[in-house]
Amino acid sequence: MMREIRKREGASFFVQPFHHLDSLSILYAISHPALTPTSRGLLCLHLVGGLSNDLLVPHGQSVERWKERLSRALRGLSISISSDVLSFRPDNNDRENLVLDTLYRSITLCNRLSLTDIRLYLEQLFHTFRPHLFHVAEGLGFWAWYTLEEGRRYATLFDLEIRHQQRSKWNNKTIERGLSLLQESKTLSxxxxxxxxxxxxxxxxxxxxxxxxxxxxDILRLQLILLSFDKSSEQLLxxxxxLGHTKGPEYVLPIFQDRTCTDYRWIHAQAQLLKQLGRKKDALILYQHALHYAPELEQSVILNDMVDLQ
Incomplete structure (x- = not known):
C-alpha cells in the first residue's frame, strides 16, 4: 500500500514501502562511480523513496524532458553496473563511501523538500547498513552530521539556509549529541x-x-580537503x-566573471558576492537570473537573499 506524504499544486508524492534489504540492494546499485553525485541523490529519492521528481524540474524544462533525463540515467545505470553488484554485498568496503555519499545527498534533498517520511526511512536504512561498515569512523561522522542537521530542523521550517536561521530556534540538546558523536568519530581515526x-x-x-x-x-582548510573527495559543483561553491569569507569577496569575484553558464547556483553565488561589495543593482539582476533558472524549491532561498535589495 502506498502512503501519500505530500500534495502540492495538484501533484502527489508517494512513498512505496520496501523491505530494507531490497532497498539496500537498490541503494548499493545506485551508488556507482559512473553516476554523478546529483544523479545518485535523485535516483535514490526516486527509486528508494518513491518520490516524483516534479519539484526538482528546473524552470524552463518540461516534466517530460526531466523524466527522459531520469530514464537515461537508469539506462546508464543498467549498462554501467555489472550483475555481481546488483545485490547488496556488505563485504565490499570500497563501495561504502559512495553509499554514504548517496545517503548524504538524498537526505540533504529531503531536508530541503521537507520530505520527513522519506528522510526517516533513509535514516532506518542507514542503521541497517551501519553494522556492515568497515570504516566505523565515517559511519559515526555521517550520523554526527545527520544529528547536527536534526538540531536545526525547526529553524529550517522558517529558512532553509543556516546563514539566515535564528539560532534560538535550534535544539541545543540534539546539537550537543551531534558534537559528541563527531568527537567520537575523530578519536577513531x-x-x-x-x-x-x-x-x-x-x-x-x-x-x-x-x-x-x-x-x-579553519573551514577553508577543511573545505579544501573535502574538495579532494567531492568535486561536485556544490562543494566547489x-x-x-x-575563500570569499577569508580573503574577501573581491578576491573570488573574478572566478565567476570568467564563467558563462545557466547554473542557478553559480549565478546566485555571484549575486551574493556583488551584494557584499555593495553593487546592489548588479546583484539584483543576477538574483533575477538565478530565479529564472532555479527549481521551485530553491526559489525561496534566493528570494530571502533579495529582501534588502528591493
Missing part, C-alpha cells in the same frame, strides 16, 4: 573522510556566535564561499 569533514564544517558554523563569525580559515 586520524584520517578524516568526507562524512567526518562535512560534520566538522557544520559543527564549526553552528558553534560560532553567528554565521559571519564562523572560523572561516562551498569552498569558494569560505
Amino acid at each position: 586520524y584520517e578524516w573522510g568526507p562524512q567526518t569533514l562535512r560534520a566538522s564544517i557544520l559543527a564549526m558554523k553552528m558553534q560560532a556566535a553567528s554565521y559571519e563569525q564562523s572560523p572561516w580559515e 562551498a569552498y569558494i564561499e569560505a
Whole structure:
C-alpha cells in the first residue's frame, strides 16, 4: 500500500514501502562511480523513496524532458553496473563511501523538500547498513552530521539556509549529541573522510556566535580537503564561499566573471558576492537570473537573499 506524504499544486508524492534489504540492494546499485553525485541523490529519492521528481524540474524544462533525463540515467545505470553488484554485498568496503555519499545527498534533498517520511526511512536504512561498515569512523561522522542537521530542523521550517536561521530556534540538546558523536568519530581515526569533514564544517558554523563569525580559515582548510573527495559543483561553491569569507569577496569575484553558464547556483553565488561589495543593482539582476533558472524549491532561498535589495 502506498502512503501519500505530500500534495502540492495538484501533484502527489508517494512513498512505496520496501523491505530494507531490497532497498539496500537498490541503494548499493545506485551508488556507482559512473553516476554523478546529483544523479545518485535523485535516483535514490526516486527509486528508494518513491518520490516524483516534479519539484526538482528546473524552470524552463518540461516534466517530460526531466523524466527522459531520469530514464537515461537508469539506462546508464543498467549498462554501467555489472550483475555481481546488483545485490547488496556488505563485504565490499570500497563501495561504502559512495553509499554514504548517496545517503548524504538524498537526505540533504529531503531536508530541503521537507520530505520527513522519506528522510526517516533513509535514516532506518542507514542503521541497517551501519553494522556492515568497515570504516566505523565515517559511519559515526555521517550520523554526527545527520544529528547536527536534526538540531536545526525547526529553524529550517522558517529558512532553509543556516546563514539566515535564528539560532534560538535550534535544539541545543540534539546539537550537543551531534558534537559528541563527531568527537567520537575523530578519536577513531586520524584520517578524516568526507562524512567526518562535512560534520566538522557544520559543527564549526553552528558553534560560532553567528554565521559571519564562523572560523572561516579553519573551514577553508577543511573545505579544501573535502574538495579532494567531492568535486561536485556544490562543494566547489562551498569552498569558494569560505575563500570569499577569508580573503574577501573581491578576491573570488573574478572566478565567476570568467564563467558563462545557466547554473542557478553559480549565478546566485555571484549575486551574493556583488551584494557584499555593495553593487546592489548588479546583484539584483543576477538574483533575477538565478530565479529564472532555479527549481521551485530553491526559489525561496534566493528570494530571502533579495529582501534588502528591493
